[in-house]
Amino acid sequence: MQNTVSPVDGRVVASVTLANFQDMDRTLDTANQAQRQWRRVPLAERKQYCQHAIEALLSHTPAIAKEIAWMMGRPIRHAASEMRGVEERALAMIEMSEQALASYHLPDKPGFTRFITREPLGTIFVIAPWNYPYLTAINSIIPALLAGNSVIFKSSSQTPLVALRLQQAFNDAGLPNGVFQHIHLNHKNTAIMVASERLQHVVFTGSERGGVEIEKAAAGHFHTLGLELGGKDPAYVCADADLDHAVKTVVDGALYNAGQSCCGIERVYVDADIHDVFVDKVTAMVNRYRLNNPLDEYTTLGPLVSTQAADNVRQQLREAIAMGAVGHIVESNFPLSREGTPYLAPQVLTHVTHKMRIMQEETFGPVIPIHKVDYCDEAIALMNDSPYGLTASVFTRDIARAMKIGNALETGTFFVNRCDYLDPGLAWVGTKRSGKGYALSHMGFETLTRPKSFHIKHP
Secondary structure, eight states, X not given: OEEEEOTTTSOXXXXXXXXXXXXXXXXXXXXXXXXXXXXXXXXXXXXXXXXXXXXXXHTTHHHHHHHHHHHHOOOHHHHHHHHHHHHHHHHHHHHHHHHHTOOEEOOOBTTEEEEEEXXXXXXXXXXXXXXXXXXXXXXXXXXXXXXXXXXXXXXXXXXXXXXXXXHHHHHHXXXXXXXXXXXXXXXXXHHHHXXXXXXXXXXXXXXXXXXXXXXXXXXXXXXXXXXXXOOOEEEEEOTTSOHHXXXXXXXXXXXGGGGOOTTSEEEEEEEHHHHHHHHHHHHHHHTTOOBSXXXXXXXXXXXXXXXXXXXXXXXXXXXXXXXXXXXOSOGGGSTTOXXXXXXXXXXXXXXXXXXXXXXXXXXXXXXXXXXXXXXXXXXXXXXXXXXXXXXXXXXXXXXXXXXXXXXXXXXXXXXXXXXXXXXXXXXXXXXXXXXXXXXXXXXXXXXXXXXXXXXXXXX
């Protein structure tokens, strides 16, 4: 039995039974058998199944919002927004699937017909994190099913009810038995599942350390991996930026979900000419956040997912301040923040350097470190000085200048005048230690299929 402890008040909010070897074996066999039939179902029907499943899932949005708040601490006023994102991404992938999965015909060649089809890989194992448990799951589940694969889904131990909700939705949609299944596993059995020869692809979203363990488990096998891992995403605010817009966007990008986002803003570089006023405006905005019980509709900042997670952030903050960083938020402004709990006051730091862990390692908390820069090339060098490369943002009115900066940055997604958003029409990809593979857009279907070439000589 696996219990989920809520960061809200420490109570157990969910309990699930972990699968044993027999359960894993049965799940894999069922998925493989179901996929052999599912791949023959016309795409138009697969689209209908997915559409109906999403509609069924969204019909439970109010209950899901409460479950998310209890399981991982996100304010209930924000929880429903994840479901809006689920709808946007799912519908976009359903719409683009016909073109993405279409055969590619080569130019005519006398006496020959040549074309390439997209074939499903087989059974896909999707491992989702707790911070955006529905969005990250849908990124892979929907295109995998549309492409003719079967899916085995494992939710985080912190958000196990997500797996039950998704299973219910696909069951309500009438999806054939075995095409979508969920399973609850401990770390040891997850590694065993990843190593199974009855899987053809594994999608993992989580920490860099978790990605390393997935790669180790898959070593020596020939199924493919899609890994979305950590981030230390930077933003650069140029002197000509729309300052109020930049402040609002950066603060939201850094503090939304209590900063627990792989693509949240974790480093901010600001031109010296506007640095001081930017810091003042950011500090004033952060002080307006309300740290409280996430079930309270007026709460804008909830607890971190666990006391351990909050303590990790506290340690980074203490180290940075000991090395000369200056904090601009008085913790007593957030009375619920205290040691030994997941409740943590947000913080704005200046006088930070890249010798500090808070500028190099993933923080995953409500912290905004601000670094003053004197010129553009300095900002580019500092933004690239990271083992991660998921997203990067630039705020400026000069789009031509922004494009030059973007071309020089080592990142998977480059934003101008926005941040922390996944457009389903664009590929979601990381560089360096932020992972490998890609999702979303028509390119995302490529990772869930393989090309099959037809070379026909006419008699």
